[in-house]
Amino acid sequence: MPERIVNALTVDVEESFALGADGMHRLPGHTAGQTQRMLDLLDAYGARATFFTLGVVAQQHPRLVRDIVGRGHEVACHGWNHAPVFRLGPAGFRADVRRAKHAVEQAAGRIIRGYRAPSHSIRRDTPWAFTVLAEEGFSYDSSIHPVRHDRAGFANAPRFAHVARNVDGVDFWEIPIGTARIGGVNVPVGGRCFRLLPAAVLRAAVARVNTREQRPIVFDVPPPERERPSGRATLVRRVRHAGTLTPAEHKLADILGAFSFASIESVFDEVRPARRAAARAS
Numbered sequence: 001m002p003e004r005i006v007n008a009l010t011v012d013v014e015e016s017f018a019l020g021a022d023g024m025h026r027l028p029g030h031t032a033g034q035t036q037r038m039l040d041l042l043d044a045y046g047a048r049a050t051f052f053t054l055g056v057v058a059q060q061h062p063r064l065v066r067d068i069v070g071r072g073h074e075v076a077c078h079g080w081n082h083a084p085v086f087r088l089g090p091a092g093f094r095a096d097v098r099r100a101k102h103a104v105e106q107a108a109g110r111i112i113r114g115y116r117a118p119s120h121s122i123r124r125d126t127p128w129a130f131t132v133l134a135e136e137g138f139s140y141d142s143s144i145h146p147v148r149h150d151r152a153g154f155a156n157a158p159r160f161a162h163v164a165r166n167v168d169g170v171d172f173w174e175i176p177i178g179t180a181r182i183g184g185v186n187v188p189v190g191g192r193c194f195r196l197l198p199a200a201v202l203r204a205a206v207a208r209v210n211t212r213e214q215r216p217i218v219f220d221v222p223p224p225e226r227e228r229p230s231g232r233a234t235l236v237r238r239v240r241h242a243g244t245l246t247p248a249e250h251k252l253a254d255i256l257g258a259f260s261f262a263s264i265e266s267v268f269d270e271v272r273p274a275r276r277a278a279a280r281a282s
Contacts, residue, residue, distance in 0.1 A: 009049035053077065
């Protein structure tokens with residue numbers, strides 16, 4: 001029997017923003033509570049993930065970031081305050097990721113190597129973004145979703161890990177968000193469609209990639225819903241009684257029970273520090 005493939009699980013740790021007359025305004029925060037619920041759910045299933053974290057969240061909730069690391073997960077960068085990459089321009093983008101990376105590293109107490117653009121906003125008209133990320137010390141990006149979308153997405157981009165840039169002799173990797181190839185079309189798995197598709201459809205899509213293509217997939221999930229189930233039982237106990245979970249938690253529990261999940265840096269050899277150090281030495 002072939003060895004079970006371990007997939008990568010990703011979560012964006014972000015607040016909600018609205019665009020006001022004088023720029024971005026953060027709405028009342030729910031991130032800390034949402035993320036703690038996600039951590040408890042992952043613990044219940046022995047799963048690990050990569051948490052792409054906004055700089056403003058890391059600055060305001062450093063204990064949350066330390067808890068993510070302490071529970072065995074990878075912390076990565078999601079930009080400073082959710083501004084789209086294509087609105088920042090090269091200089092603004094560099095300042096944004098530099099500020100965000102510093103804040104997340106200060107909170108996490110470790111160097112971070114991964115980046116994901118807010119709203120997947122690295123596009124065909126922002127090819128400079130990969131070079132900026134490599135020069136700012138990142139090892140990989142996981143922004144590209146190879147699907148058709150009105151504002152983001154690279155429909156014809158490679159579906160699996162590939163070199164996006166080579167900067168000073170070191171490869172900078174793109175780790176795309178998961179898709180399944182069905183009927184000649186890239187079908188999104190997780191991400192924006194997580195709440196739209198039934199769990200059975202999501203399970204079938206992940207299994208198709210693992211079985212037919214023998215590749216791991218990056219399964220992106222939104223934070224748990226804001227509504228809290230009634231009762232004072234711990235989340236681990238509620239997982240055993242799935243009827244008390246919110247719909248999104250129930251669906252995620254279904255997926256976690258069907259597959260093995262770990263962080264991007266654990267699943268993909270290409271982005272691991274030892275691998276990159278060897279590449280530089282050679």
